[in-house]
Amino acid sequence: MGIFKIEGGHQLKGSIQPQGAKNEALQILCAVLLTPDKVTIKNIPDIVDVNKLIDLLGNLGVKIEKLSEATYTFQADEVNLKYLESAAFKEDGRGLRGSIMIVGPLLARFGKGYIPKPGGDKIGRRRLDTHFEGFINLGAKFRYNREEYFYGVEADTLKGAYMLLDEASVTGTANIVMAAVLAEGTTTIYNAACEPYLQQLCKMLNRMGAKISGIGSNLLTIEGVKALTGTEHTMLPDMIEIGSWIGLAAMTKSELTIKNVSWDDLGQIPNVFRKLGISVEKQGDDIYIPAHTNGYEIQSYIDGSILTVADAPWPGFTPDLLSIVLVVATQARGSVLVHQKMFESRLFFVDKLIDMGAKIILCDPHRATIIGHDFKSQLKATTMTSPDIRAGISLLIAALSAKGTSTIHNIEQIDRGYEHIVTRLQAIGAKIERLD
């Protein structure tokens, strides 16, 4: 297992280009299964989860051509459904969360879709009911092998239906939309997730010939069509990476420009960091973070009560940035309550930050109160293990701000979602090495 060695306490400087969005890429790559035509996808991030999904598509018989560093073409004209019954598929499918989204397209186009319980972060229960209830609503038969945690849906034809999702699941909505585009008749999905990546997926599907309206809202209407054609698609920059770099700049008191962030798609993200006292300046489509030489001060509410940062389905604040907010707060002036509503095991990494000297009270599995040091006391370097992708990057940011040399184990978690992280951080002056 890989290790990062980090010498902390250095100011960084320069500009950083965000990678293409991981969670968008996972949806978009699955959508190539919906057509026998060629689909060209640009700005694909070179990260472990995405590469695993590309391999899985290859094993399904999709023809894949790498045109340049981040551009690929995919053609699913001869899909090998036998692979879905193989032991190799059980292994590959388990490797990441995003693989769940092959089910909708396979069901729609070939009448069957299977998946072993998918992987991804171990951050609490991650149920799949919304996905399968959606497929059942479209007329699919559901099978579940409890011993092997193997899910399956089958249908000769899918029929459009009205459905009210039990929760606004991101991958669930993407999966149901991809099934409904080829169903007979009209599907209406209420309480649909509507984050920018889903909007991107719906726009791509419309370019392929689908008829989806309500994009960007929680009410999607999909008129089924007989077939979809090829298209070209470019991934948005990764907003979670962008938020991570805002946190990195503040914690290390560094001046950083984050390039081409697609401001209009960032939702609450800039404002949440501003509430922590961080200056997030818009320069064209870039974010400029000046060096916070005098620290940053958490704002309180108008009535003087303590700030709470909580997650909510889009356009609420994404749960994937709460670990970063939490680490940034450890050096702020003031206090904040971080409330992780969606996941029940995502805050346990605060133990490591407490070991490093941070003042945090874990109130319960969902809530932590952070009392910032205002840089009067630097975090201490330590040895730690990355439990999940966002805790991992948060610990990495803590290590870069800490005094001395830290080591982070299990960095595969970070590699799941952050492209060429060592070289990109080195380029802005970070002292980080990978020890394999």
Ligand SMILES: CC(=O)N[C@H]1[C@@H](OP(=O)(O)OP(=O)(O)OC[C@H]2O[C@@H](n3ccc(=O)[nH]c3=O)[C@H](O)[C@@H]2O)O[C@H](CO)[C@@H](O)[C@@H]1O
């Ligand atoms: C590959 C991918 O795209 N992963 C993202 C996707 O995961 P994923 O699609 O798996 O997450 P879901 O949106 O299904 O739900 C995440 C968790 O939040 C809970 N929940 C969800 C919706 C809701 O209205 N209320 C609620 O409590 C669910 O029970 C679940 O435990 O969306 C999550 C929520 O933004 C992100 O953390 C993940 O990075």
Ligand SMILES: C=C(OP(=O)(O)O)C(=O)O
């Ligand atoms: C939870 C995340 O990813 P996944 O859903 O792939 O586990 C994340 O990206 O923060």
